[in-house]
Amino acid sequence: MFAEMFALLGDAPIPIANSEYEARQSKLYQTLQDDDLLIICASPETIHSNDVHHPFRTQSNLLYLCGWTEPEAIFCAKHNGKKWESHLFVQPKDTLKEIWEGRRPGIEGAMADWPVDTAHSITDLNQILGKFIAESSRILHRMGVKSSVDDLVIDAIQRRDRARQRLGSGPISVEDPSNRIAEMRLIKSAAEIAQMQFASDVSSLAHTAAMRHGGVGSTENQLQSVIEGFFRYAGGSGWSYPSIVGSGENATILHYKENEQNCADGDVVLIDAGAEFRGYAADITRSWPNNGKFTDAQREIYQLVLDSQLAAIAECVVGNPYNAPHEAARKVLAKGLIRLGIIQQSLDEALHMETGELKDWYMHNTSHWIGLDVHDVGVYLPEGKPRLLESGMCLTVEPGLYFGAWRPDVVCPERYANIGIRIEDDILITDDGPVVLTAKCPKTIDEIESIVGIAL
Numbered sequence: 001m002f003a004e005m006f007a008l009l010g011d012a013p014i015p016i017a018n019s020e021y022e023a024r025q026s027k028l029y030q031t032l033q034d035d036d037l038l039i040i041c042a043s044p045e046t047i048h049s050n051d052v053h054h055p056f057r058t059q060s061n062l063l064y065l066c067g068w069t070e071p072e073a074i075f076c077a078k079h080n081g082k083k084w085e086s087h088l089f090v091q092p093k094d095t096l097k098e099i100w101e102g103r104r105p106g107i108e109g110a111m112a113d114w115p116v117d118t119a120h121s122i123t124d125l126n127q128i129l130g131k132f133i134a135e136s137s138r139i140l141h142r143m144g145v146k147s148s149v150d151d152l153v154i155d156a157i158q159r160r161d162r163a164r165q166r167l168g169s170g171p172i173s174v175e176d177p178s179n180r181i182a183e184m185r186l187i188k189s190a191a192e193i194a195q196m197q198f199a200s201d202v203s204s205l206a207h208t209a210a211m212r213h214g215g216v217g218s219t220e221n222q223l224q225s226v227i228e229g230f231f232r233y234a235g236g237s238g239w240s241y242p243s244i245v246g247s248g249e250n251a252t253i254l255h256y257k258e259n260e261q262n263c264a265d266g267d268v269v270l271i272d273a274g275a276e277f278r279g280y281a282a283d284i285t286r287s288w289p290n291n292g293k294f295t296d297a298q299r300e301i302y303q304l305v306l307d308s309q310l311a312a313i314a315e316c317v318v319g320n321p322y323n324a325p326h327e328a329a330r331k332v333l334a335k336g337l338i339r340l341g342i343i344q345q346s347l348d349e350a351l352h353m354e355t356g357e358l359k360d361w362y363m364h365n366t367s368h369w370i371g372l373d374v375h376d377v378g379v380y381l382p383e384g385k386p387r388l389l390e391s392g393m394c395l396t397v398e399p400g401l402y403f404g405a406w407r408p409d410v411v412c413p414e415r416y417a418n419i420g421i422r423i424e425d426d427i428l429i430t431d432d433g434p435v436v437l438t439a440k441c442p443k444t445i446d447e448i449e450s451i452v453g454i455a456l
Contacts, residue, residue, distance in 0.1 A: 013194035037136035182377035199277035204441035206230035215453030240281035243273035251420030252404035285424035292452035308332035316434035321386035326366035398424030
């Protein structure tokens with residue numbers, strides 16, 4: 001079946017060009033002073049147990065600036081008096097380690113194929129980077145990522161030797177460059193959008209495959225294996241976040257993670273899962289009856305959530321405040337719950353952030369940025385006001401309603417007991433209106449009922 005779904009997937013986009021990475025670097029340099037030193041460290045490798053590592057995924061800012069994906073790497077940039085120059089510290093070639101762990105690009109490969117001016121062995125880090133730090137006045141470095149670099153920076157700032165007193169040289173401050181880079185990452189280029197579209201297409205088809213393999217007798221873990229198996233089959237690096245596969249009352253738990261229960265006949269199955277492709281994330285949620293037929297109660301809640309999502313997507317336009325989709329979704333949900341008799345308050349009362357009853361059944365935000373991180377970087381409330389949407393921004397739209405009969409804090413309406421519905425898509429803001437990157441993933445009631453279980 002994977003082959004059949006794979007045939008629906010278009011060709012993968014070309015990788016992001018080195019010229020684009022170089023343009024990003026230049027844009028960042030324009031915000032710096034000539035005596036600054038920029039340091040971006042790769043994420044540390046983490047141990048699962050003994051000598052078994054968790055899969056490595058580098059720090060997103062490093063990926064954004066130069067595309068390097070190998071562990072034990074550090075990107076830095078300094079001004080040489082005439083222009084900015086980039087340096088990349090990498091693992092050197094080592095035949096014995098490569099036999100065991102895989103081939104390394106090494107210094108030569110980094111110089112030949114990556115957008116950096118100079119590459120160095122990571123074994124020379126202390127000597128070379130230490131010199132760069134001593135020659136700088138301000139260090140742009142995120143503390144807490146790599147302790148050995150933190151130590152170099154702290155030692156240089158605290159040093160009070162005669163040379164520093166005589167010449168007045170050496171760093172005097174440290175600044176986290178993350179916010180500067182976040183502002184750049186918030187607006188996606190055409191090449192980035194192409195990577196995200198492919199991740200979205202893979203994810204959409206994976207959700208479709210899960211629906212087709214679902215049905216009475218399926219289990220949460222089986223559905224997880226289908227969806228994540230297709231991520232890899234289609235060329236993704238895996239998931240962009242741990243998959244949520246919840247059936248019945250588990251669908252009412254926002255970040256349910258066990259994914260081990262049987263899917264009882266008539267349960268709603270909620271799957272929140274997205275693929276990663278070349279570092280870029282997709283994020284989709286679909287909810288569907290595992291027997292392929294919505295009950296009247298499930299249909300009422302599902303259509304209400306879908307209506308709220310469509311209203312929210314319509315607000316994803318240039319110039320609208322970031323929270324416009326959220327407010328649109330909340331209003332539709334509140335009106336619908338009042339109509340169904342679930343909320344007894346007026347609309348204004350139901351929407352009140354502290355005392356409104358809507359928050360009993362819809363307790364999370366409607367959107368978050370998406371890009372190299374599934375919850376991508378970028379300030380939502382600059383200067384305390386909602387950011388205005390701009391062309392090139394990407395965000396999710398994911399309203400939901402959750403009626404957990406197990407909850408002691410509310411009285412769950414019996415008709416809707418243990419129905420959990422969330423519908424999530426990834427949206428690109430453009431001058432011509434919102435583009436749903438995940439549009440290949442079915443979400444109408446008729447579409448879903450025509451798909452669930454047909455592979456059984």
